[in-house]
Amino acid sequence: MTPATVMEIGRQAIEATLVLSAPALLAAxxxxxxxxxxxxxxQINEATLQFVPxxxxxxxxILLVGPWMLQYLIxxxxxLFGSIPQLIG
Numbered sequence: 789m790t791p792a793t794v795m796e797i798g799r800q801a802i803e804a805t806l807v808l809s810a811p812a813l814l815a816a817x818x819x820x821x822x823x824x825x826x827x828x829x830x831q832i833n834e835a836t837l838q839f840v841p842x843x844x845x846x847x848x849x850i851l852l853v854g855p856w857m858l859q860y861l862i863x864x865x866x867x868l869f870g871s872i873p874q875l876i877g
Contacts, residue, residue: 789875797868804864808857815849816842 823838850857 793875800864800868810844811849811853811857815845819836819859856870 820838823841827833827837828853
């Protein structure tokens, strides 16, 4: 296995991690921004006010996008395991 192959496998792993985590993180970002604007407008400075909506929003996004995420992960693992014979020999 060459260093270029190792770098390619690492790049694919990082890409899969970013693609799989992006929907939940973007939902948390958008919800946090909306709650922050609401807190600034009403001058309510309660730290726990952001936690529950973010948690619920991320849960809903994972429920909606979960099947796609699972299929993406299965495809990635199948490609990775399928490439093992070429990597060894």
